[in-house]
Amino acid sequence: MSGPVSALVVQVTSSAEFAQSTMSFAAPLLFAALGALVSQRVGVFNVGIEGFMTAGAFFAAAATYYTGSPWLGLLAAIVAGALLGLVMAFCVFALGGDEVVVGLGISTACSGLAAYLLLVVFDREKALISPKIHTLPKVDLPVVRDIPVLGGIVNGHSVLAYVSLACVAVVAYVLRRTSFGLGVRCIGESPEAAASAGVRVERTRYLVFVLSGVLAAVGGAQVSIGYLRLFQEGMTAGQGFIALSASVAGAAVPVLVLAAVLVFAAARAVAVVLVTSSVPPQFVQMVPYAMAIAAIVLIALVRRARQRRRSFALRATRPEDQRPPSHVAPGVTAPSAE
Amino acid sequence: MASTLSLSGITKRFGSVLANDDVSLEVRGGSVHALVGENGAGKSTLMKIAYGLHRPDAGEVLVDDVAITGQPPRTARSHGVGMVHQHFSLAASMTVTENMLLGEPSWRLDFDEARRRVRAISERYRMPVDPDAVVGNLPVSIQQRVEILRAFFNEAGILIFDEPTSVLSHHETQELLARIDEFRRDGKAVLFISHKLPEVMAIADEVTVMRRGRVVHRAAADQTDEADLVRHMVGDFVSHRHGSSVPSRRGSAALEVDGLVVDAPESGTALDDVALTVRSGEVVGIAAIAGNGQTELVRALTGLAPVRAGSVRANGVEVTHLDVAGHRAGGVAHMPADRLHEGINRERSVFDNIALRLYRDPEYRRGLFLRRGAMQRRVQELVEEYSIRVPSAAVPAGALSGGNQQRVIAARELLDQPGVVIAEEPTWGLDVQAAEFLYGQLASLKERGAGILVVSSDLDELLEIADTIVVLYRGRVAGTVPAEEATVERLGAMMTGAA
Numbered sequence: 001m002s003g004p005v006s007a008l009v010v011q012v013t014s015s016a017e018f019a020q021s022t023m024s025f026a027a028p029l030l031f032a033a034l035g036a037l038v039s040q041r042v043g044v045f046n047v048g049i050e051g052f053m054t055a056g057a058f059f060a061a062a063a064t065y066y067t068g069s070p071w072l073g074l075l076a077a078i079v080a081g082a083l084l085g086l087v088m089a090f091c092v093f094a095l096g097g098d099e100v101v102v103g104l105g106i107s108t109a110c111s112g113l114a115a116y117l118l119l120v121v122f123d124r125e126k127a128l129i130s131p132k133i134h135t136l137p138k139v140d141l142p143v144v145r146d147i148p149v150l151g152g153i154v155n156g157h158s159v160l161a162y163v164s165l166a167c168v169a170v171v172a173y174v175l176r177r178t179s180f181g182l183g184v185r186c187i188g189e190s191p192e193a194a195a196s197a198g199v200r201v202e203r204t205r206y207l208v209f210v211l212s213g214v215l216a217a218v219g220g221a222q223v224s225i226g227y228l229r230l231f232q233e234g235m236t237a238g239q240g241f242i243a244l245s246a247s248v249a250g251a252a253v254p255v256l257v258l259a260a261v262l263v264f265a266a267a268r269a270v271a272v273v274l275v276t277s278s279v280p281p282q283f284v285q286m287v288p289y290a291m292a293i294a295a296i297v298l299i300a301l302v303r304r305a306r307q308r309r310r311s312f313a314l315r316a317t318r319p320e321d322q323r324p325p326s327h328v329a330p331g332v333t334a335p336s337a338e
Numbered sequence: 339m340a341s342t343l344s345l346s347g348i349t350k351r352f353g354s355v356l357a358n359d360d361v362s363l364e365v366r367g368g369s370v371h372a373l374v375g376e377n378g379a380g381k382s383t384l385m386k387i388a389y390g391l392h393r394p395d396a397g398e399v400l401v402d403d404v405a406i407t408g409q410p411p412r413t414a415r416s417h418g419v420g421m422v423h424q425h426f427s428l429a430a431s432m433t434v435t436e437n438m439l440l441g442e443p444s445w446r447l448d449f450d451e452a453r454r455r456v457r458a459i460s461e462r463y464r465m466p467v468d469p470d471a472v473v474g475n476l477p478v479s480i481q482q483r484v485e486i487l488r489a490f491f492n493e494a495g496i497l498i499f500d501e502p503t504s505v506l507s508h509h510e511t512q513e514l515l516a517r518i519d520e521f522r523r524d525g526k527a528v529l530f531i532s533h534k535l536p537e538v539m540a541i542a543d544e545v546t547v548m549r550r551g552r553v554v555h556r557a558a559a560d561q562t563d564e565a566d567l568v569r570h571m572v573g574d575f576v577s578h579r580h581g582s583s584v585p586s587r588r589g590s591a592a593l594e595v596d597g598l599v600v601d602a603p604e605s606g607t608a609l610d611d612v613a614l615t616v617r618s619g620e621v622v623g624i625a626a627i628a629g630n631g632q633t634e635l636v637r638a639l640t641g642l643a644p645v646r647a648g649s650v651r652a653n654g655v656e657v658t659h660l661d662v663a664g665h666r667a668g669g670v671a672h673m674p675a676d677r678l679h680e681g682i683n684r685e686r687s688v689f690d691n692i693a694l695r696l697y698r699d700p701e702y703r704r705g706l707f708l709r710r711g712a713m714q715r716r717v718q719e720l721v722e723e724y725s726i727r728v729p730s731a732a733v734p735a736g737a738l739s740g741g742n743q744q745r746v747i748a749a750r751e752l753l754d755q756p757g758v759v760i761a762e763e764p765t766w767g768l769d770v771q772a773a774e775f776l777y778g779q780l781a782s783l784k785e786r787g788a789g790i791l792v793v794s795s796d797l798d799e800l801l802e803i804a805d806t807i808v809v810l811y812r813g814r815v816a817g818t819v820p821a822e823e824a825t826v827e828r829l830g831a832m833m834t835g836a837a
Contacts, residue, residue, distance in 0.1 A: 179439060179443070
């Protein structure tokens with residue numbers, strides 16, 4: 001059994017088509033995962049990502065339909081994402097709503113809103129397909145395209161695919177090197193400590209949610225006007241949740257999240273290639289989701305093992321119990337921490 | 339550089355509790371002003387108001403005559419006020435330098451420059467620290483050092499220390515006091531909060547005493563002494579000693595531990611062949627330096643940790659392998675060291691916390707239902723008997739002061755007159771009055787024939803209340819000494835393995 005399957009996997013994964021589609025699938029996921037990452041860094045598990053993506057996909061397609069310009073479509077997605085981010089931040093931070101409930105509410109509301117507007121504004125059911133919707137331009141890299149094999153994989157993607165990779169670097173830089181980023185990280189650990197250290201906690205949180213909304217909505221735009229030229233109900237197909245898993249799997253560290261996204265995108269690419277094989281399609285469609293779960297379990301196991309090692313190391317450097325401190329009586333020499 | 343912090347007429351209410359009542363206080367550059375008072379006197383609240391973590395209902399916070407009342411901490415910070423918190427406000431996963439840069443106004447940061455400044459400041463104040471160390475990996479005393487350096491990094495001229503020595507060992511405390519003396523000579527204004535009077539007398543120029551939210555006394559340090567301060571802190575309270583003054587009427591064994599072997603938990607100490615006996619009407623103290631098995635012993639004796647070998651008998655009944663409920667049913671009460679996490683449920687009311695020991699009692703049940711009225715009456719009696727200071731038993735236990743929380747625990751644990759009481763750090767962090775009350779409770783239990791096992795890191799406390807002291811060293815009994823033969827020196831030698 002394992003012989004034919006592994007042979008099939010090798011055959012599939014070594015094809016150029018596989019690498020091409022991995023890259024294509026990665027872009028929307030990556031934007032959304034970065035959106036999830038920044039909210040995770042202020043301590044919020046952002047289930048609204050799926051909704052941001054749906055809204056981004058819908059408004060990008062709708063605005064492109066009306067204006068004829070995919071760039072204005074992208075702008076519409078950005079505005080929609082920013083507004084939704086603000087709404088979610090307001091519900092969670094100002095009104096004190098439960099983050100998961102609010103996030104799920106936003107996701108449900110967005111898919112409902114898209115379906116409603118589709119019917120009311122466009123008089124369509126299920127999908128908006130029109131020649132008036134154009135895709136964002138594809139990039140043709142002058143030197144790269146001539147490199148054999150690699151050129152075919154790296155070259156010729158939608159412009160946002162390259163932007164998404166740049167965003168990984170930008171997010172990493174902001175988190176590590178700017179005072180805004182330090183504030184974000186401190187809030188994630190302890191909002192009280194951050195406030196006490198002089199961080200503008202509320203403002204930072206709202207900004208992060210706007211950023212999160214914009215990133216995820218751009219990911220959604222990539223789904224509708226990146227390669228395809230249509231909007232369809234449910235077209236994000238839970239990618240927001242997969243992106244969320246990628247952020248968790250990558251421990252909200254940009255490079256690790258990128259790696260997780262590539263793994264998940266590869267899983268989808270495998271599914272696409274396998275569709276033409278004899279493997280049952282239901283099984284094939286399950287692959288990306290099953291892989292998401294497997295990856296998270298694996299990472300949790302690794303992390304737990306590492307934490308255990310770390311707690312032993314800490315114990316060795318910290319002779320005194322943390323609580324309560326020993327008020328050692330005079331004449332007794334306690335082991336000093338120094 | 340900022341040099342004078344003055345608070346005038348500060349009033350702050352939390353619900354029905356008046357935490358600060360028209361409090362005024364001033365500290366000038368080049369001096370140390372100590373704020374003393376018992377738990378719940380309102381010291382921390384006042385300092386949080388000064389730093390902007392709470393907004394006062396009335397009154398003003400002035401830095402060099404500029405009002406910063408009700409502004410967030412970043413305003414206090416930019417006016418040169420730095421605070422060293424009791425529970426540090428550092429991000430544990432970030433490096434020392436990153437923590438210093440938190441809240442910087444500029445977007446882009448110069449890390450090399452920041453690192454240089456951290457080094458320069460830490461050299462200047464002789465408080466060495468590695469700028470690239472991750473804070474969570476540093477010992478507590480060094481974390482505190484990072485907080486102090488962060489205040490200087492932000493060019494603070496006014497430093498507020500909220501009970502800084504409560505997390506430090508004796509040696510570290512002396513070190514900190516020496517540093518504070520240097521800050522003073524450097525022209526800084528220092529506000530020092532503590533309830534440890536020897537430290538206060540050693541470092542302060544001026545002392546303010548608070549009691550129940552008000553300033554009750556203020557004096558220059560050379561015009562006062564510890565006895566004077568204690569009198570003002572506790573009011574009309576007259577100190578007297580409990581414990582071994584109660585004649586010990588040792589009877590039959592209440593708690594017998596024989597050949598106890600316990601495996602080491604993930605991070606901890608294994609117990610090997612521990613034997614001890616607590617007779618009824620006797621207080622046995624466990625003396626040990628932290629990490630020598632006292633925590634594991636208590637866990638094994640209360641059913642919180644499994645026992646590998648040996649036997650434990652409580653009130654004549656074998657309880658070795660019973661769970662916590664089994665130990666409770668066998669008349670073993672436990673007052674844990676970690677009150678906030680193990681002793682009480684902070685979110686639940688005082689009633690709920692005490693009712694935990696009532697609801698199984700048939701007296702408070704009717705079929706499937708609880709007799710809530712009867713329980714409420716009983717809790718109210720206990721609140722009065724144990725002088726728990728609360729407006730009502732519906733208040734969450736987490737809102738009480740440390741002393742009142744311990745009274746809640748005592749009320750719950752001692753309400754059914756247990757034959758064996760295991761008390762860990764019974765008076766740690768408590769004010770004098772709450773500590774005396776607790777000693778009184780233990781003494782009366784002892785008189786009524788309970789066997790009491792006290793684990794304390796405070797040797798003076800053990801010498802005062804215990805009849806017999808058992809010393810643990812590396813998970814074994816290093817010796818058993820009758821209290822009248824015990825001295826700090828002798829116990830100290832046994833605790834460090836020297837005897």
